Amino acid sequence: MTTTRKGRENKDERLLVIACGMIAREVLAVKEQLALDHLELTCLPAEFHYYPDRIPPAMDKAISEAKAEGYSRIFVGYADCGTGGMLDAVCEKHGVERMEGAHCFAFYQGIDAFEAAGDRDMLAFYMTDFLCRQFEAFFIKPLGLDRHPELAADYFGNYEKLVYLAQTDNPELDKVAEDAAEMLGLAYEKRFTGYGDLTKALAGAAILPA
Template identity: 75%
Template sequence: MTRKAKKEPHEKLLVIACGMIAREVLAVKSQLGLDHLELTCLPAEFHFYPDRIAPAMDEAIAKAKGEGYDRIFVGYADCGTGGGLDIICQKHGVERMDGPHCFAFYQGTAQFMASGEADMLAFYMTDFLCRQFDAFFIRPLGLDRHPELIPDYFGNYEKLIYLAQTDDPALDEVAEGAAKLLGLTYERRSTGYGDLTPSLAHQAGMTK
């Protein structure tokens, strides 16, 4: 079991997060007035290379501790590491976000688990993935040059679910366009920051 560090209000807290949620962590920090929260991120592209997350986190935590940070929170769920990230958290005595991935904690992990069967064939998008749709999906997969490959990559999905952290018509347009391009039915869920807000509040000493 991970050793939980004692939380004192306004004691400096370092969050080492996935680059895909950096904007959201900073938004929660601003909303809650967490001036004592500091953020550093691992590359967002690790979303596609989950085997790199645990080793990189191991190095990042060790570096942070060497720089004098006593309280560290891991801004990742398991994120495809197959328990590897939990081993690193246990090694260093730190905690991480609950749940299997950000698509779960944005919705609320309990809600995600409850709707798991219905969403089994869903392709998820977030605000970040809407902003980076071309850079993260279209160009790396070569779909800008070979759109005929879309069924090969996305043919097993039935719907695209946009988990919206904010109300931004431009992002809505991207998500709807992505669903049309990929040949998927479209659903928008306004989630806000989900479990990220209470988790950061707890780690920052605002709640018990």
């Protein structure tokens, strides 16, 4: 678990966001953008993206520890993320809220836009800024594509296109996504989403108590 917490005299004002490591940079960007000085961040490992069964118990522990440290305002920086409702059970247990939606690909686009694109994105492979930055570490090496690139057809043969959901306008990341689409034999599409519903959710969660 990584953390960017810092002490404050008035603990009731602090908002602790316990988020997926895959959106840490984005949470901090929104914090700076909205001047949410009382927002503090701690993250569960980004690799849990591939092991959703690990998210609920880890979140349960993280929330319990945060409450023991004196945090009374906690927001869960996850959508359901493949937990099949188990994360919701943890949130309900502790009386906290999480990001709306099925996963970050949904809330980056905005839930309404994601649902509207459902049929045409049925065979889409999504990438984000994080996944572009970590393409080697999260896809190439674990799947052995650095040694056996021919396996790409086996792993990604059921997809038709790669959709890069861009949080920032970064030509280097765009190039990574384009190259990935070419390597995987997929059509390429870029959608600039910015931070999507993450901005609204954090702004709402960070409203200070009267």
